[in-house]
Amino acid sequence: MTSSTLNRACGADLYFKCEHLQKVGAFKARGAANAVLQLPEATALVATHSSGNHGAALAWAASERNIRCKVVMPDNAPDAKKRAVAAYGADIVLCQPTLEAREATLAKLVAETGAHVVPPFDDKRIIAGQGTVAQEIIGQCRELGFSPDLLVSPVGGGGLLAGIGLAVSALAPEVKVLGAEPAGADDAQRSFRRGERVTEQEPDTIADGLRTTLGVRNFSLICRHVNDIVTVSEAGILEALSLLWHRTKQWVEPSAAVGLAAVMEHRARFRNKRVVIVLTGGNMDLAAAATMLDGRG
Amino acid sequence: MTSSTLNRACGADLYFKCEHLQKVGAFKARGAANAVLQLPEATALVATHSSGNHGAALAWAASERNIRCKVVMPDNAPDAKKRAVAAYGADIVLCQPTLEAREATLAKLVAETGAHVVPPFDDKRIIAGQGTVAQEIIGQCRELGFSPDLLVSPVGGGGLLAGIGLAVSALAPEVKVLGAEPAGADDAQRSFRRGERVTEQEPDTIADGLRTTLGVRNFSLICRHVNDIVTVSEAGILEALSLLWHRTKQWVEPSAAVGLAAVMEHRARFRNKRVVIVLTGGNMDLAAAATMLDGRG
Numbered sequence: 001m002t003s004s005t006l007n008r009a010c011g012a013d014l015y016f017k018c019e020h021l022q023k024v025g026a027f028k029a030r031g032a033a034n035a036v037l038q039l040p041e042a043t044a045l046v047a048t049h050s051s052g053n054h055g056a057a058l059a060w061a062a063s064e065r066n067i068r069c070k071v072v073m074p075d076n077a078p079d080a081k082k083r084a085v086a087a088y089g090a091d092i093v094l095c096q097p098t099l100e101a102r103e104a105t106l107a108k109l110v111a112e113t114g115a116h117v118v119p120p121f122d123d124k125r126i127i128a129g130q131g132t133v134a135q136e137i138i139g140q141c142r143e144l145g146f147s148p149d150l151l152v153s154p155v156g157g158g159g160l161l162a163g164i165g166l167a168v169s170a171l172a173p174e175v176k177v178l179g180a181e182p183a184g185a186d187d188a189q190r191s192f193r194r195g196e197r198v199t200e201q202e203p204d205t206i207a208d209g210l211r212t213t214l215g216v217r218n219f220s221l222i223c224r225h226v227n228d229i230v231t232v233s234e235a236g237i238l239e240a241l242s243l244l245w246h247r248t249k250q251w252v253e254p255s256a257a258v259g260l261a262a263v264m265e266h267r268a269r270f271r272n273k274r275v276v277i278v279l280t281g282g283n284m285d286l287a288a289a290a291t292m293l294d295g296r297g
Numbered sequence: 298m299t300s301s302t303l304n305r306a307c308g309a310d311l312y313f314k315c316e317h318l319q320k321v322g323a324f325k326a327r328g329a330a331n332a333v334l335q336l337p338e339a340t341a342l343v344a345t346h347s348s349g350n351h352g353a354a355l356a357w358a359a360s361e362r363n364i365r366c367k368v369v370m371p372d373n374a375p376d377a378k379k380r381a382v383a384a385y386g387a388d389i390v391l392c393q394p395t396l397e398a399r400e401a402t403l404a405k406l407v408a409e410t411g412a413h414v415v416p417p418f419d420d421k422r423i424i425a426g427q428g429t430v431a432q433e434i435i436g437q438c439r440e441l442g443f444s445p446d447l448l449v450s451p452v453g454g455g456g457l458l459a460g461i462g463l464a465v466s467a468l469a470p471e472v473k474v475l476g477a478e479p480a481g482a483d484d485a486q487r488s489f490r491r492g493e494r495v496t497e498q499e500p501d502t503i504a505d506g507l508r509t510t511l512g513v514r515n516f517s518l519i520c521r522h523v524n525d526i527v528t529v530s531e532a533g534i535l536e537a538l539s540l541l542w543h544r545t546k547q548w549v550e551p552s553a554a555v556g557l558a559a560v561m562e563h564r565a566r567f568r569n570k571r572v573v574i575v576l577t578g579g580n581m582d583l584a585a586a587a588t589m590l591d592g593r594g
Contacts, residue, residue, distance in 0.1 A: 001318075020546045021298075080543070242583070246377070249317045249548040249579035282546035286539070290587030 003248050010263050012270045015148065017137050020252045020282025024084065026209075027133055027160055027280050028057035028120075034129030035118045036061035043067055047115035049095075049102035051208055052081025053281050054120035059088035070115060072105045074098075078208060080285045099213060121157030122215025131163025137276050138172045148175055149273040154258040154280055155179035155188045155229060156210035158218025164278075165225030178269075179222065179229035180262035182207050182237060188214045189229040192222060206292055207237055209255030209281060230269075232261040238293070240264060244279070253284040254292070300545050307560050309567045312445065314434050317549045317579025321381065323506075324430055324457055324577050325354035325417075331426030332415045333358035340364055344412035346392075346399035348505055349378025350578050351417035356387035367412060369402045371395075375505060377582045396510060418454030419512025428460025434573050435469045445472055446570040451555040451577055452476035452485045452526060453507035455515025461575075462522030475566075476519065476526035477559035479504050479534060485511045486526040489519065503589055504534055506552035506578060527566075529558035535590070537561060541576070550581040551589070 001016040019027035032054065036046065047070040048058050055071035062069035069090035073082060074097035085092055095105040110117060119126065134151065141148050151168060155161040161179045168175050181188050182205035190198045197219045203211035214222070222229075232240075241257035244250055259277035263270045298313045316324035329351065333343065344367040345355050352368035359366035366387035370379060371394035382389055392402040407414055416423065431448065438445050448465060452458040458476045465474050478485050479502035487495045494516040500508035511519070519526075529537075538554035541547055556574035560567045 025546060245548050245583055249322060251542050251546040251548050286542055286583075286586060286590060289583060290590075293583060293587075 001248055001250070005247050006243060006260070009243070010270065011267065012263060012272060013274045014260070014263065015141070015274070015276045016248065016250075017133060017276055017278045018250065019133060020250060020256060020279050024053065024056045024060045024088075025281055025283045026053035026057065027130060027278065028053040029060060030132050031126035031129035031159055031163075032057035032061040032118065035123065035125040036065055036067065038125055039065075039067070039116060043116050045070065045113055045115040046118050047106060047109055047113070048072070048118050048120060049106045050120045051211060052077050052084070053209060053283060055090070056081065056084040056088060056283070058118050059085050059090035062090070063088050070109060070113070072102055072109065074102065078284060078288055080283050080288065084283060121159030121212070122217050123159070124217065126159045127163045127166065127217060127221065129163070130160040131167040133160070133278060134164040134167035135171060138168070138175070141276070146274060147172060148276045150176045150178055150270065151276045152178045152180055152259040152262055153278040154207070154210055154255055155181045155214070155222070156185070156255070157212040158188060158214045158222055160278070160280065161226060162218040162221035166221055169225040176227045177225065178262065179226055180258045181210055181229065181231055182258060183231040183233055185210050186231045188222070189231055191219055192226070192229045195223070205237070206234060207255040207258055209253065210258065230262050230266050232258055232265050236261040236265045250279065250282070251284075252279050252282045256280045256282065298545055298547070302544050303540060303557070306540070307567065308564065309560060309569060310571045311557070311560065312438070312571070312573045313545065313547075314430060314573055314575045315547065316430060317547060317553060317576050321350065321353045321357045321385075322578055322580045323350035323354065324427060324575065325350040326357060327429050328423035328426035328456055328460075329354035329358040329415065332420065332422040333362055333364065335422055336362075336364070336413060340413050342367065342410055342412040343415050344403060344406055344410070345369070345415050345417060346403045347417045348508060349374050349381070350506060350580060352387070353378060353381040353385060353580070355415050356382050356385035359387070360385050367406060367410070369399055369406065371399060375581060375585055377580050377585065381580060418456030418509070419514050420456070421514065423456045424460045424463065424514060424518065426460070427457040428464040430457070430575060431461040431464035432468060435465070435472070438573070443571060444469060445573045447473045447475055447567065448573045448575075449475045449477055449556040449559055450575045451504070451507055451552055452478045452511070452519070453482070453552070454509040455485060455511045455519055457575070457577065458523060459515040459518035463518055466522045473524045474522065475559065476523055477555045478507055478526065478528055479555060480528040480530055482507050483528045485519070486528055488516055489523070489526045492520065502534070503531060504552040504555055506550065507555065527559050527563050529555055529562050533558040533562045547576065547579070548581075549576050549579045553577045553579065
């Protein structure tokens with residue numbers, strides 16, 4: 001999708017890749033489908049931990065193969081995401097909203113049930129699956145007769161950004177890949193700049209999909225295949241979100257607005273460039289959105 | 298656009314025609330463009346009255362030809378629509394929210410300025426322009442290898458429904474055309490059933506784009522080319538609206554939800570049918586939407 005209003009506002013040619021229109025309303029369907037399609041025939045139960053979209057994606061992918069699914073979710077996950085997981089027939093197991101609690105709860109569940117774990121991002125199958133979005137983008141741009149200058153993607157656990165970096169470096173190495181993350185959850189930028197994976201962070205951002213810490217495989221691939229990582233403010237995320245709702249008429253969630261926020265807050269890097277921005281997901285209640293905007297004051 | 302979730306929920310195959318993604322965020326761009334492109338070279342000023350989307354559409358179409366534009370708007374028109382009109386460079390003239398006040402204010406303006414009037418719906422150029430949406434729908438369905446059973450469109454002033462009826466009767470007479478309107482603004486259904494244009498109504502509906510009374514030309518064309526008109530409840534509009542936001546991730550305005558509401562409230566007529574629903578526009582503030590849902594209480 002394109003918007004002439006946003007192009008004028010940003011001084012760049014923006015192309016939005018609409019992963020909020022993907023199955024389960026998020027790019028996570030790609031990785032989950034790729035992982036589930038590779039499971040042995042006999043697999044009866046899969047499990048994962050997720051703040052939301054990966055959980056729904058795994059629940060969906062498992063249900064397509066008639067495999068049972070259990071999802072460990074932090075108790076502060078948005079209601080819309082809990083409902084989505086349940087709607088695909090998975091069981092939800094709530095835990096404290098820390099990576100430690102999520103991993104411990106999942107480990108206990110696996111010990112008890114023998115479930116096959118499909119991790120949310122630090123997994124080769126997941127990374128390869130998410131990378132298909134870049135494969136599609138490159139193909140679609142070629143069909144339209146151009147090559148993008150830059151591809152911008154939000155980064156949380158790093159499955160999407162690592163997959164995109166990997167795919168772009170193989171298929172269109174001339175395209176620059178940029179990660180974008182909230183300043184309130186900037187472990188990816190710190191890791192990238194330090195050349196060493198930073199794990200200590202207390203995420204503080206409305207972009208609930210990006211509160212996770214960069215995975216090990218993800219960090220390694222991002223260092224090799226991504227050009228840079230920029231951060232954006234919370235005000236910038238809200239402004240970009242409102243523009244996406246009101247200008248492109250697309251109902252996206254806060255994490256999905258981080259790419260546009262990056263273009264708006266780092267204008268000089270994008271001026272007169274052809275920029276593809278991944279809109280990562282659209283799973284949010286209107287009520288939650290209204291509360292969020294009220295909190296803006 | 299399609300949604301497998303909505304198809305399952307409605308027991309029908311639904312195809313959404315996305316006029317909220319049209320220029321100015323509404324189908325009204327079609328009629329306004331058609332009218333403005335037919336004006337004589339020397340035209341300096343156009344004017345109209347509109348509850349919003351036609352005003353923005355005329356302002357946009359006029360600006361594309363460097364023609365000045367004045368729009369008479371009821372003072373209860375949504376802020377988003379006032380801002381849109383202003384953003385395209387038109388002057389806004391506020392008036393009381395009645396058809397009489399709108400027409401009187403416009404007449405005075407024309408007497409003072411000699412502006413060329415482009416009416417919102419009761420106009421051949423407007424009707425023909427809006428009808429292009431049906432021409433596109435028929436063509437797009439043929440490309441996809443099918444013919445729809447039914448085409449459902451909201452009806453307010455009747456420009457869109459009359460244009461659709463006209464186009465479908467010429468291009469695909471086997472397709473049934475249904476109008477849908479809020480029970481709280483049901484003049485079109487009463488006119489259609491009585492065979493005589495009803496003008497007395499006090500519209501009471503959240504679908505602000507459908508508060509207008511059916512035009513003369515529109516009524517005549519609708520009687521000849523439309524199969525039926527059904528009404529929907531306010532609760533039905535809100536439910537359809539919420540489903541469109543959360544399931545299709547499309548940010549549409551209340552009037553745009555009336556077609557889906559009709560399919561949901563008159564289920565038996567649509568069961569197992571291929572139904573094209575026109576999503577007419579997407580011009581609404583999130584804040585206005587939140588207030589509206591609160592009022593649902």
